[in-house]
Amino acid sequence: MANVDEVRKVLGSALQLGNRIQSMTPETHLLGSLPELDSMAVVSLIAALEDHFGIVVNDDEINAEIFTTLGSLGNFITQKLAA
Numbered sequence: 849m850a851n852v853d854e855v856r857k858v859l860g861s862a863l864q865l866g867n868r869i870q871s872m873t874p875e876t877h878l879l880g881s882l883p884e885l886d887s888m889a890v891v892s893l894i895a896a897l898e899d900h901f902g903i904v905v906n907d908d909e910i911n912a913e914i915f916t917t918l919g920s921l922g923n924f925i926t927q928k929l930a931a
Contacts, residue, residue, distance in 0.1 A: 851922075852874050852918060854900070855897070855921055855925055856869055856918060857869070858896050858897055858900045859872075862892050862896040862897075863882065863893065872918050874918050874919030874922060875918070875919060876917060876918045877916065877917055878921065879915040879916060885915065890915065894910065897925060901928070901929060903929065904928075905928065
């Protein structure tokens with residue numbers, strides 16, 4: 849899995865979560881649980897992840913399952929890095 853700390857850092861920065869990000873674990877639910885993570889924020893977060901990790905996320909790869917938890921987002925990034 850991609851370093852969850854790195855994914856957490858990008859998430860916190862993109863959504864401006866401040867200190868709240870420190871308590872997030874891989875099991876922390878994202879989509880539907882973070883009011884900041886709306887459809888526009890998803891676009892910003894994907895762009896931030898692409899920049900940080902040097903990956904490209906195609907539109908057809910984006911689905912709600914990726915944003916279920918911090919861990920599922922980390923797994924997605926790991927898969928992208930391995931491709």
